[in-house]
Amino acid sequence: MNNLWRFINKYSALFLFIIFFTLSISLIIRNNNFQRVSTLNTSNEWVGKFYTQVNNITKYIALDAVNKQLVAENVQLRNRLKSSFFDDNVVVNTVDDTLNRIQYQYVSAEVINKSVNARNNYITINRGSKHGIKKGMGVICPKGVVGIVWNVSPDFASIQSLLHEDSKITSSVENTPYFGPLIWDGENPQIATLADIPNQINLKKGTRISTSGLSVTFPKGISVGKVIKAGVKGGGSFLDISVQLSTDFYALQYVYIIKNIFAVEQQNLENLNKKSINE
Amino acid sequence: MNKVVIYNFLSFFVLVAVQVVLLKNLNFYNLNIPYLYILFIILLPFKTPKWLLFLLSFFIGLSIDIFSNTLGLHAAACTIIAFLRILYIGVTVQSERRENETTPNLSTMKFRWFFFYSLLLTFTHHFFLYLFEVFDITMAFNLFGKALLTSIFTLFLIFVSELLFYKKIR
Numbered sequence: 186m187n188n189l190w191r192f193i194n195k196y197s198a199l200f201l202f203i204i205f206f207t208l209s210i211s212l213i214i215r216n217n218n219f220q221r222v223s224t225l226n227t228s229n230e231w232v233g234k235f236y237t238q239v240n241n242i243t244k245y246i247a248l249d250a251v252n253k254q255l256v257a258e259n260v261q262l263r264n265r266l267k268s269s270f271f272d273d274n275v276v277v278n279t280v281d282d283t284l285n286r287i288q289y290q291y292v293s294a295e296v297i298n299k300s301v302n303a304r305n306n307y308i309t310i311n312r313g314s315k316h317g318i319k320k321g322m323g324v325i326c327p328k329g330v331v332g333i334v335w336n337v338s339p340d341f342a343s344i345q346s347l348l349h350e351d352s353k354i355t356s357s358v359e360n361t362p363y364f365g366p367l368i369w370d371g372e373n374p375q376i377a378t379l380a381d382i383p384n385q386i387n388l389k390k391g392t393r394i395s396t397s398g399l400s401v402t403f404p405k406g407i408s409v410g411k412v413i414k415a416g417v418k419g420g421g422s423f424l425d426i427s428v429q430l431s432t433d434f435y436a437l438q439y440v441y442i443i444k445n446i447f448a449v450e451q452q453n454l455e456n457l458n459k460k461s462i463n464e
Numbered sequence: 465m466n467k468v469v470i471y472n473f474l475s476f477f478v479l480v481a482v483q484v485v486l487l488k489n490l491n492f493y494n495l496n497i498p499y500l501y502i503l504f505i506i507l508l509p510f511k512t513p514k515w516l517l518f519l520l521s522f523f524i525g526l527s528i529d530i531f532s533n534t535l536g537l538h539a540a541a542c543t544i545i546a547f548l549r550i551l552y553i554g555v556t557v558q559s560e561r562r563e564n565e566t567t568p569n570l571s572t573m574k575f576r577w578f579f580f581y582s583l584l585l586t587f588t589h590h591f592f593l594y595l596f597e598v599f600d601i602t603m604a605f606n607l608f609g610k611a612l613l614t615s616i617f618t619l620f621l622i623f624v625s626e627l628l629f630y631k632k633i634r
Contacts, residue, residue, distance in 0.1 A: 201518045202547040209522065209543055212536025213596060232530060239485055300488070300532060302496055304597050307533045343533065371598075 233341035236298040306346040323402040329431035357397040364397040379426040401448040484531040498618040521546035541593040
């Protein structure tokens with residue numbers, strides 16, 4: 186027993202190293218593989234409140250750019266108002282609109298923390314389950330797609346950014362029926378790759394890429410980016426397209442969360458299909 | 465003794481705050497951000513017990529992790545450099561010197577010794593941090609250059625803060 190104690194004492198540094206190293210590696214693996222809803226991240230209440238305070242001070246710096254962005258968006262929205270169209274209708278009918286039902290609702294939120302340079306990036310916003318935010322909702326900004334809601338606490342939510350290993354947002358080439366997943370390779374935060382587009386189409390530089398509307402997360406036609414390079418890799422039958430993302434993740438200040446009211450209905454129906462095949 | 469404890473306690477919080485509020489937003493030419501907070505591990509006194517050294521390194525890493533959504537990543541890298549610190553000091557510094565001097569910094573040690581000491585710790589920390597982040601051993605060679613460039617940036621900040629704040633204290 187005495188010898189054992191002496192042995193442990195002599196190599197205490199090594200033993201301590203093994204203990205703490207195993208502990209941290211197990212934390213990494215647990216966090217990576219299962220994406221557990223852990224309290225030790227930025228959607229945690231305390232950390233969220235801390236970053237809200239920091240953001241209250243730093244948001245003034247970006248105020249100018251944010252204002253310009255909001256004005257531009259206001260102009261765009263005003264152009265769509267009924268009052269801005271010339272009205273040559275003489276008879277005014279009031280019609281109870283039963284054809285157009287609202288499918289998407291938008292909730293605005295402020296970015297209180299974000300990362301851009303890591304391999305897997307997250308964004309924290311000041312809206313949470315109290316405001317009806319749920320895991321898996323889409324997030325956009327005035328310029329384009331931002332990401333998907335990941336963890337939610339009562340007041341905050343963290344977003345898995347487009348700049349993440351596991352983010353695969355289905356996007357399509359504008360004016361064509363072809364679609365594929367948008368993947369970020371982890372190098373440049375302004376460029377991502379669109380895969381699985383068949384190589385018979387001729388792509389020009391500058392062609393717009395937008396969301397496909399094929400998943401329940403994003404409505405169709407939200408801007409993702411522009412084509413800067415397209416090529417076939419290793420004789421395959423699919424194009425690899427480099428896309429210049431339209432969202433500037435460095436300057437992100439305000440975002441919108443998209444609630445799809447029909448999401449549950451659509452998912453239930455699709456799950457029903459799977460069941461009937463198995464039986 | 466008491467003064468040393470309070471002093472290190474404060475520097476723990478100051479360095480974590482500087483890292484998560486200020487340095488997090490720094491980046492030049494798509495390089496990664498500098499991690500100045502490891503200065504805390506570099507400057508811990510010689511007489512710190514081994515278990516306390518590991519515990520403090522683990523916790524400063526974990527606090528950075530909580531603020532940047534990377535649970536365990538910084539903690540693992542910090543544990544590695546705590547072990548490396550023990551090995552390096554054990555080999556290069558005589559035991560009587562370890563009794564007399566308080567802490568390994570620029571004013572008590574030779575410049576060359578401190579330079580290699582901080583370079584070794586910084587580079588190892590950055591390299592393993594990136595390696596655990598991608599979790600792919602085949603990427604190790606690619607990460608080498610990235611880690612070296614970012615280490616130069618961190619080292620620069622370490623020496624600037626050494627000259628600004630720690631020289632006067634002794």
